[in-house]
Amino acid sequence: MLFKYLTPLLLLLLLSNCAVMNESECVAADWRTVGMEEGLKGKSALTIGGYRKACAEYGITPDLHAYQAGHLQGLKQYCSPQKAYQMGTQGQTLPSICPSNIHPNFLSQHHQGLKIYCTADTAYNLGRNGSAFPGICPQHLRSKLHFSFNEGYKLLQEVNGYQGEIDDINTHLKQTNDDIIDAENTMTTLEHDLEIARAGIISSKTSNLEKVIFYKQKDQLKDEIRSTKHTLDQLYHEQSEDQSAINTLLENIKHAEKRPKRYLAD
Numbered sequence: 161m162l163f164k165y166l167t168p169l170l171l172l173l174l175l176s177n178c179a180v181m182n183e184s185e186c187v188a189a190d191w192r193t194v195g196m197e198e199g200l201k202g203k204s205a206l207t208i209g210g211y212r213k214a215c216a217e218y219g220i221t222p223d224l225h226a227y228q229a230g231h232l233q234g235l236k237q238y239c240s241p242q243k244a245y246q247m248g249t250q251g252q253t254l255p256s257i258c259p260s261n262i263h264p265n266f267l268s269q270h271h272q273g274l275k276i277y278c279t280a281d282t283a284y285n286l287g288r289n290g291s292a293f294p295g296i297c298p299q300h301l302r303s304k305l306h307f308s309f310n311e312g313y314k315l316l317q318e319v320n321g322y323q324g325e326i327d328d329i330n331t332h333l334k335q336t337n338d339d340i341i342d343a344e345n346t347m348t349t350l351e352h353d354l355e356i357a358r359a360g361i362i363s364s365k366t367s368n369l370e371k372v373i374f375y376k377q378k379d380q381l382k383d384e385i386r387s388t389k390h391t392l393d394q395l396y397h398e399q400s401e402d403q404s405a406i407n408t409l410l411e412n413i414k415h416a417e418k419r420p421k422r423y424l425a426d
Contacts, residue, residue: 186215191223192230199234202257236262241269248273251282251294274298280308280423287312307424318416322409329409333402340395347388354381 181189189211198207211222239258247254248270254260260267278297283305286294293309360366360374 181211181214183218183220186211186218186220186222189215189222190226192226192233194222195227195230195232196234197230199231199236200238201234202238202255204257205231239263239266241265244270245273249276251277251296253296278305280304281421283308284312284421287314288316290316304424308421311422315416315419319413322413322416326406326409329402329405333399333406336395336398336402340392340399343388343392343395347385347392350381350385350388354378354385357381 194211195205195208198205205228208222208224208227211227215222235257239255239262241263244254244258244263244266251274254266254270258266274297278294278301283294283297286292287309290313294305297305357374357378361371361378366374
């Protein structure tokens, strides 16, 4: 392991990921090791400019050749064929810091990885997820990949259309539910007031004039209760229709997502 050869002070510097040194760090620095560590992290060799500026305050000049030699050594490990292959399988471009000739099979491994990535399934899923078309893939595969990508994108649009309808219905359903709560509360109040009016009518303490008033209130309350009940029935019907429509749209989404994928023949 490289770390066991580093002084604690230099190790702290490297882990801090910062191109700033104090005087003791500038004095103790192993510039080849510093360059190697930054190459291993995929950092540019231009980072030494920060060290040069920091150490210049103490009259110390970094060993550029040692740093560059270490950086190239670290970069060869960072820009490995294995990394190139992995990035290819993920549809990623190679790091700009990696020279194409850093390993004999660096580019070829990336191309091998792209063969894993550049498939009709990948293109379909990218379209389905609303991602960008895999422009990194070879030109001779473009027609096939475009077809699958567009198929996935069509499904995305279809599902989004259904989801948009569901969102609109849910907005209406929420308002309907709020109206139902209000109507139910009104019904409770009206029925309570009706009981009070009926109690007033049969009470021996109620005068004839008051009974006349209670009778009028009772008739008015009964009319309002009938009207409120009619309103509730309409709201319950709307609630049921909205929920039924949402369920139908959800089934449409399930059906669309289970539809067999179509591919362009080779």
